[in-house]
Amino acid sequence: MLDLMRKHAGSWMIKILLGAIALAFALSWGVSQYGQDPRPPAVKINGEAIAESRVSEVYANLVEEAKQQLGAQFDRVAPLLNLRQRSLETLVNQVLLSQAANQMGVQVSDLEVQQRLASVPVFQRDGRFDVELYRRILSRSRLTPEQFEAGQRQELRMAKLSALVAGTAQVTPLELEQALAQSLAKVQGVYLLFKPEAYRKDVKATDQEIEKYYQAHKAQYLEPASLRLDYIVFPLAEQRDQAKVSEDEVREAYEADRQRYSQPESVAARHILFKLPEKPTPAEVKAAKEKAEKVLALAKRPKADFAKLAKRYSQGPTKDRGGDLGRFARGQMVGPFEELAFSxxxxxxxxxxxxxxxxxxxxxxxxxxxxxPLDKVKEDIRARLSERRARELAQAAAERAFDKLALSGKLADLAKQMNKPVARSPRVSRGQKMEGLPGLQGLFAAAQDLKPGQTVPALAFEGGSILAVISERTEEKAKPLAQVREQVRQAAAERLAQDKARAEAAKLLKDLAATKNPAAELARLPHAARTGWLGREGRVEGLAGSSSLVQTLLLQPLNKPVLPAPLSVGEGFAAAVLAGRREAPAKEMEAKRAEFKEQLLAAQRRQVLQSFLEDLRARAQVLVPVQGGASKGLIPGCDSPGSIEWVPLDSPRAQAQARAQR
Known part of the structure; x- marks a missing residue:
């Protein structure tokens, strides 16, 4: 079911459902599915066995999410994402929270679930919950109301638990005052930038330094893993004749995605703006109004050209285009302006x-x-549904062939039975496009741990789906030093220049700390610069990445103005000194007090929730299976002696196995 939903995850409605059902599957832990899965549980959390299939579901969702975010880069970075371990960690956290909710008696009533369902816009018709529409949408997604409502119930339950735990968070008056003073203060500093490029001519990497750098950075000089495939294609063209879409299905798709075909009320307008300051005086308001009234009178004259008047009088950013704001719907403009424009x-x-x-x-x-109207878009909907169905049929055909190949064993024999040719791909590395199979993604993730001669799960590409067998495979390995020596030499020399620049900046800071007026001493040096008065959002003009310098100066006490270490800023390392601090005016602090208190309280709530989860993890017994012989660590009644051993999730053996599975 989740596989089907992932295929349709492009629909905004399905994305809503997918999130809810993922929660239902991941968190409705009532009965372990160990008896339905021939594999041992993936993890045991306080004695509760979680089936491998659950980890696979979460892993599949993470993979799909990563593919959508990374696109063609997914194969290249997939090993770094450690998605399998993230899936396991996610499930552990969710189970512990669910167990805590049980112990604390957190419950959700049927009425609360009903109210939640009634508030989902996609299930509403004319602003009211429609049971028939609700069931039809779920049915199209191969979902039952029980499954969807289980997800909603669990989501509400977790929200209640979060509110209960986070309710203990508080902000003391002292914390609030310190945060206001620190965040609203302004500072001025003096700095000198030491750039590595100034030292490059003075450094030379020795053979020993080149070898040392190479050994420490081998991951930067890798020969990527590569694959070659033998494959059978199941093209979309063969499925289109079968991908018929009925009138009812077109109508249902139209109703489910009605918002796509709705155009809200809108207006198009021009305006002439007479600006006011952030806190205008009554006199300023009156003066601006009088100017506006005079121009309004000019605009009302017969044959008046409003666009020309806007170019002449407006003080707004649309002045050069005659004050044109284009078309806008309700909710896009500030209230008084919107009310006037729509009236x-x-x-x-x-x-x-x-x-x-x-x-x-x-x-x-x-x-x-x-x-x-449906009549105007029905053929577009039909074409879209037909194409999607053809893709589903092509993928299903490839998956059936995968099952047959597991029995017959040879791709050539299967291809002969199906009267299809076997194609051989060129060698392809992670991140490369597969020639002849445009749009193929996730190959290396699907082929993980597979050896030559083994079958890759069915994969989709722009033109359909394929069933592939790995014919050749080379693993990722570091290129020999001799092959990349010049690259390594340059990188090692650059590192030496950076070290030299950092060391010179550190030496200057040490010398400045021994002076009576370090800011003045630093300002006398050639190329030193003084910043303006900067707040927490301030930036130093002409200095890339200066936010770290500003934040460090804000935290530096006046009685210790010299920074303890150089800062990596822009193209070098900054030796900096705090030259002055201006505390925020009491009026500004008072105006920001409520906003800051809410921000601090939100941060405290997040911290309380994180600490709560960390405490659950610290007290929990979380065990994972590792391969091994008979052991007294086996858990009676669950395992076969001599097959697996249960060890803590954070143990060296578990971590070694996790690294091997990447």
């Missing part, structure tokens, strides 16, 4: 005040809300 007839003029100033507004287009 004016086409060609109408009016005046509105917002926090930006006074606006002279002219509406030149008004479109009522509408829905594109």
């Amino acid at each position: 004016l007839p086409v060609g109408g003029l009016g005046l509105a005040q917002t926090r930006f100033g006074w606006h002279v507004v002219k509406v030149y287009e008004h479109n009522q809300a509408s829905v594109t």
